[in-house]
Amino acid sequence: MTGKGVLDTTLGFHIARASVVAYDAFEQHIGTPHGLRKVDFSLLMLVAEHSHLAPKVLAKMLSLTAPKLSMVLDRMQARGLIDRTPDPLDRRSVQVTLTAEGVRLARALEPVARRMEQGLKKRLSAADHARLIQLLSKLASPPG
Amino acid sequence: MTGKGVLDTTLGFHIARASVVAYDAFEQHIGTPHGLRKVDFSLLMLVAEHSHLAPKVLAKMLSLTAPKLSMVLDRMQARGLIDRTPDPLDRRSVQVTLTAEGVRLARALEPVARRMEQGLKKRLSAADHARLIQLLSKLASPPG
DNA sequence: TATTGTTATACTCTATAACTATA
DNA sequence: TATAGTTATAGAGTATAACAATA
Numbered sequence: 001m002t003g004k005g006v007l008d009t010t011l012g013f014h015i016a017r018a019s020v021v022a023y024d025a026f027e028q029h030i031g032t033p034h035g036l037r038k039v040d041f042s043l044l045m046l047v048a049e050h051s052h053l054a055p056k057v058l059a060k061m062l063s064l065t066a067p068k069l070s071m072v073l074d075r076m077q078a079r080g081l082i083d084r085t086p087d088p089l090d091r092r093s094v095q096v097t098l099t100a101e102g103v104r105l106a107r108a109l110e111p112v113a114r115r116m117e118q119g120l121k122k123r124l125s126a127a128d129h130a131r132l133i134q135l136l137s138k139l140a141s142p143p144g
Numbered sequence: 145m146t147g148k149g150v151l152d153t154t155l156g157f158h159i160a161r162a163s164v165v166a167y168d169a170f171e172q173h174i175g176t177p178h179g180l181r182k183v184d185f186s187l188l189m190l191v192a193e194h195s196h197l198a199p200k201v202l203a204k205m206l207s208l209t210a211p212k213l214s215m216v217l218d219r220m221q222a223r224g225l226i227d228r229t230p231d232p233l234d235r236r237s238v239q240v241t242l243t244a245e246g247v248r249l250a251r252a253l254e255p256v257a258r259r260m261e262q263g264l265k266k267r268l269s270a271a272d273h274a275r276l277i278q279l280l281s282k283l284a285s286p287p288g
Numbered sequence: 289t290a291t292t293g294t295t296a297t298a299c300t301c302t303a304t305a306a307c308t309a310t311a
Numbered sequence: 312t313a314t315a316g317t318t319a320t321a322g323a324g325t326a327t328a329a330c331a332a333t334a
Contacts, residue, residue: 005189005190005192005193006189006192006193006253006254006257007186007189007190007193008277009257009258009261009277010189010257010260010261011166011261011264011273011276011277011280012163012166012167012169012170012182013186014276014277014280014281014284015159015162015163015166015280016163016182016186016207017207017280017281017284018159018280018281018283018284019156019159019160019163020207020284021283021284022155022156022159022283023156025156026156037300037301038156038160039301042151042157042160045149045150045151045154046149046151048149048150049149049150049151054315054316055315055316055317056314056315056316063160063161063164064302065302065303065304066315066316066317067302067303067304067305067316067317067318067319068301068302068303069316070316070317070318071301071317071318074317087315090310090311090314090315091309091310091311092308092309092310092311092314092315092316093310093314093315093316094315094316109150110150113150113153113154114153116154117153117154117155120155120283122287123282123283123285123287124279124282124283128279128282129155131275131279132155132158132276132279132280132283133152133153133155133158135268135272135275135276135279136155136158136159136161136162136276137158137161137162138267138268138272139162139165139166139264139267139268139276140158140161140162140164140165141267143266143267181323181324183324198292198293199292199293199294200291200292200293208325209325209326209327210292210293210294211293211294211295211296211325211326211327212324212325212326213293214293214294214295215294218294231292234291234292234333234334235332235333235334236291236292236293236332236333236334237291237292237293237333238292238293
């Protein structure tokens with residue numbers, strides 16, 4: 001798409017197109033070789049950094065609905081990557097933690113993720129890559 | 145999401161989060177009020193600029209599979225926004241054009257799309273908005 | 289044989305509402 | 312009654328394979 005019509009100044013259109021490239025890179029480096037979906041990977045790395053959080057908090061951090069997160073947790077628990085343990089202070093709630101296997105996979109994926117980003121830098125310089133993340137983060141953050 | 149883990153340097157994660165904001169803006173300004181899906185809007189504006197293209201070409205420009213585009217064309221034709229006319233030079237192929245109603249809607253949506261982008265500029269300055277589109281476009285373009 | 293477009297099928301994603309168990 | 316989490320259901324997006332018509 002080149003030209004100068006309405007779509008060319010529509011951010012959502014460009015985000016959708018860029019997401020195809022990012023998704024292809026994810027599938028190639030992480031999704032296919034490690035049998036993870038994007039949301040699985042995000043959850044794994046998030047829980048690796050922030051342990052013992054409740055599903056409700058994780059859902060908000062990942063922009064997921066509660067039912068969707070339940071399904072993701074089911075899948076990852078069945079695979080032995082995460083555990084759900086009761087919250088001792090509020091028995092309605094649970095705490096999500098990584099299993100030893102989950103910790104191992106999260107660590108193994110760190111260099112893989114770095115290689116994936118390196119691959120994207122064939123299209124984008126390191127400076128562009130950092131700036132793009134900064135701008136996307138600004139867009140996604142609450143206005144103020 | 146703030147911190148400095150693997151996700152924070154993973155472009156795909158930030159694209160996914162930004163797409164939520166862009167999609168909300170689309171739904172509010174265009175999707176709900178005009179009964180269009182994102183892909184409908186993209187197709188409408190694309191055909192408004194580039195008439196008489198074949199589905200195969202449109203599918204590539206929109207990063208859609210051929211079957212998906214067929215379904216979109218069906219829906220928009222049923223709504224009276226586009227026509228499929230036989231290609232006189234190759235009778236396997238068709239040419240996609242806007243109906244008078246399609247032209248009218250495409251024109252009506254131009255200021256609406258501008259307002260939508262203005263709304264996003266509450267989160268992002270005009271310069272950031274332009275730079276973000278430039279970087280996303282660079283990411284989405286073939287490497288070279 | 290190859291290509292254009294369509295139809296058929298299946299799988300994933302996403303959202304809403306209903307349910308349970310605690311509070 | 313309100314909340315956390317789950318289950319149930321349905322709608323929309325996406326991909327592959329099979330098919331019809333034409334080249």
